Amino acid sequence: MATVTETVAAHAAPQAGSANAPQETIDGFHLVIEALKLNGIDTVFGLPGIPITDLTRKAQAAGMRVISFRHEQNAGYAAQIAGFMTGKPGVCLTVSAPGFLNGLTALANATTNCFPMILMSGSSEREVVDLQQGDYEEMDQLAIAKPLCKAAFRVLHAEDIGVGVARAIRAAVSGRPGGVYLDLPAKLFPQSLEAQAGRDSLIKVVDPAPRQIPGEDAVKRALDLLKGAKKPLIILGKGAAYAQADADIKALIEKTGIPYLPMSMAKGLLPDTHPQCASAARSFVLPGADVVMLVGARLNWLLSHGKGKTWGGKSSKDWGGQKFIQVDISPTEADSNVAIDAPVVGDIGSCVAALLAGLGSSWPKPPAEWLDAVNERKTRNVAKMAETLAKNPTPMNFHSALNVVRDIVKANPDACLVNEGANALDFTRSIVDMYKPRKRLDVGTWGVMGVGMGFAVGAAVTSGGQVIAIEGDSAFGFSGMEVETICRYNLPVCIVIMNNNGVYRGDETPYGNAKDPAPLVFVKDARYEKLMEAFGGVGAYVTTPAELRKAMEEAIRSRKPTLINAMIDEGAGTESGRITALNPTAAKK
Numbered sequence: 162m163a164t165v166t167e168t169v170a171a172h173a174a175p176q177a178g179s180a181n182a183p184q185e186t187i188d189g190f191h192l193v194i195e196a197l198k199l200n201g202i203d204t205v206f207g208l209p210g211i212p213i214t215d216l217t218r219k220a221q222a223a224g225m226r227v228i229s230f231r232h233e234q235n236a237g238y239a240a241q242i243a244g245f246m247t248g249k250p251g252v253c254l255t256v257s258a259p260g261f262l263n264g265l266t267a268l269a270n271a272t273t274n275c276f277p278m279i280l281m282s283g284s285s286e287r288e289v290v291d292l293q294q295g296d297y298e299e300m301d302q303l304a305i306a307k308p309l310c311k312a313a314f315r316v317l318h319a320e321d322i323g324v325g326v327a328r329a330i331r332a333a334v335s336g337r338p339g340g341v342y343l344d345l346p347a348k349l350f351p352q353s354l355e356a357q358a359g360r361d362s363l364i365k366v367v368d369p370a371p372r373q374i375p376g377e378d379a380v381k382r383a384l385d386l387l388k389g390a391k392k393p394l395i396i397l398g399k400g401a402a403y404a405q406a407d408a409d410i411k412a413l414i415e416k417t418g419i420p421y422l423p424m425s426m427a428k429g430l431l432p433d434t435h436p437q438c439a440s441a442a443r444s445f446v447l448p449g450a451d452v453v454m455l456v457g458a459r460l461n462w463l464l465s466h467g468k469g470k471t472w473g474g475k476s477s478k479d480w481g482g483q484k485f486i487q488v489d490i491s492p493t494e495a496d497s498n499v500a501i502d503a504p505v506v507g508d509i510g511s512c513v514a515a516l517l518a519g520l521g522s523s524w525p526k527p528p529a530e531w532l533d534a535v536n537e538r539k540t541r542n543v544a545k546m547a548e549t550l551a552k553n554p555t556p557m558n559f560h561s562a563l564n565v566v567r568d569i570v571k572a573n574p575d576a577c578l579v580n581e582g583a584n585a586l587d588f589t590r591s592i593v594d595m596y597k598p599r600k601r602l603d604v605g606t607w608g609v610m611g612v613g614m615g616f617a618v619g620a621a622v623t624s625g626g627q628v629i630a631i632e633g634d635s636a637f638g639f640s641g642m643e644v645e646t647i648c649r650y651n652l653p654v655c656i657v658i659m660n661n662n663g664v665y666r667g668d669e670t671p672y673g674n675a676k677d678p679a680p681l682v683f684v685k686d687a688r689y690e691k692l693m694e695a696f697g698g699v700g701a702y703v704t705t706p707a708e709l710r711k712a713m714e715e716a717i718r719s720r721k722p723t724l725i726n727a728m729i730d731e732g733a734g735t736e737s738g739r740i741t742a743l744n745p746t747a748a749k750k
């Protein structure tokens with residue numbers, strides 16, 4: 162083992178004249194690396210510095226991919242999207258205190274979104290931290306991480322590294338996936354063990370995300386409710402996409418004949434062009450349905466908490482009268498917002514298989530009246546959208562630009578589509594169809610800004626394929642420096658900035674007597690594409706859909722890092738995009 166040989170050289174120089182052969186040892190650095198490799202983790206995303214600098218070098222020397230970022234938050238986002246795409250925990254490596262804190266936003270986001278991720282941070286000396294004696298980057302990182310993750314562990318002794326990594330992996334991927342913190346104090350790394358004992362201390366985790374079989378009675382209860390429905394609806398969430406039970410989910414949808422609605426990151430689990438996809442009739446099916454089956458989707462704010470006008474209730478607090486089935490791995494998710502009549506608790510693969518088996522051979526299709534009504538609404542809305550998309554206004558607006566993106570994604574269904582912003586997010590989600598599972602990667606449960614370049618790097622490294630990132634100009638700003646990372650690793654990432662000169666829109670003027678610009682506007686006509694050119698990538702400045710199409714096609718043909726600065730009408734956006742209602746003053750305007 163090369164790593165052992167290397168540590169032998171470092172730690173066990175033979176003593177001249179000694180009768181005993183030098184003892185082979187393995188140090189903390191290599192135990193961490195070997196523990197990860199043993200568990201099939203071959204990539205770490207991070208940012209080197211004290212005390213983990215050598216860990217990044219040695220990991221690379223040991224054959225791991227080490228992707229170094231310009232800011233830890235972006236490395237954390239890359240790790241978690243790798244986790245979402247693969248079902249294995251993505252690993253993010255940071256330095257102590259400030260680096261750790263930079264990674265923490267991503268850790269919390271992973272936990273909130275149920276993405277498996279491990280944040281591994283170096284930390285300073287326990288004894289000094291606990292007595293608050295003022296160490297370099299002193300911070301009680303474990304305590305700070307705890308409320309933001311599923312589990313947090315600290316390893317103090319080299320012989321416990323195997324256990325620490327195994328516990329972190331299990332905590333990240335078993336049950337409801339999430340973020341895990343692993344604290345690695347600087348003193349751990351130079352500790353060494355006799356090589357064989359070291360290897361024996363490592364754990365290859367058996368069955369890290371065990372199947373959880375739903376109860377037969379729960380499955381029957383759900384199917385009975387579904388069978389009696391006159392206006393059934395299935396909602397697929399990103400938990401369903403994560404579960405990688407694609408074929409069974411498709412079979413369940415098609416055998417029941419029930420219209421379905423994909424949540425944002427479940428788009429493409431079945432192609433958005435599927436005849437049963439009800440996305441274009443969302444505001445009709447939510448209030449209209451009588452029985453709703455949620456599959457890996459929570460009734461959180463993104464679904465108006467299952468209440469209110471969205472669901473046909475009279476006021477914002479009113480229940481619309483729907484019955485709910487909820488398929489979820491978390492036994493405490495049910496009843497979090499409204500009563501769940503039939504919870505089915507288990508992993509989605511097992512639950513969907515059990516539901517499928519229970520359908521039998523003579524499952525009745527939903528009443529034609531309901532299906533016709535959904536289709537009628539869909540056809541009308543699709544035609545309306547087609548009319549809007551066909552327009553070619555000057556200056557370009559979100560619709561005419563995204564019409565191009567829609568075509569490009571259709572022609573490249575294997576590309577990952579990263580998406581963030583306000584209007585750039587909402588319009589892309591509704592205009593750009595997805596065709597394959599786990600290809601749409603976006604702001605998720607929090608609607609967080611800043612995931613863009615981290616997700617783009619993570620997706621490109623994980624898939625080895627093309628990434629298209631549709632970014633609001635404001636959203637891009639949070640992680641824009643990572644274009645250097647994209648160029649350094651020569652990743653096939655095509656960034657399109659929907660540039661409307663500001664947050665929401667760019668045409669606000671200063672308030673009161675201010676000499677400063679209005680708080681929401683940016684430098685007009687900013688040349689973001691030059692940022693990409695600065696690092697050797699391709700930049701393009703486009704003002705028409707035809708120019709945008711040409712630039713995107715060229716980016717995908719060449720696979721070169723590309724940034725397209727797409728100038729959009731600065732008056733085109735709405736405040737807060739589609740979530741204006743959450744912005745109390747904007748809602749009243």
Ligand code: ADP
Nearest residue numbers: 337398399400404424457458459489490508509
């Ligand atoms: P969306 O935002 O798409 O609605 P959410 O993140 O709200 O999705 O919901 C995802 C749900 O999926 C969570 O409640 C989570 O517990 C569940 N989940 C995640 N992975 C699995 C799995 N493998 N099996 C079952 N449920 C899962």
Ligand code: MG
Nearest residue numbers: 634661663665
């Ligand atoms: Mg903008």
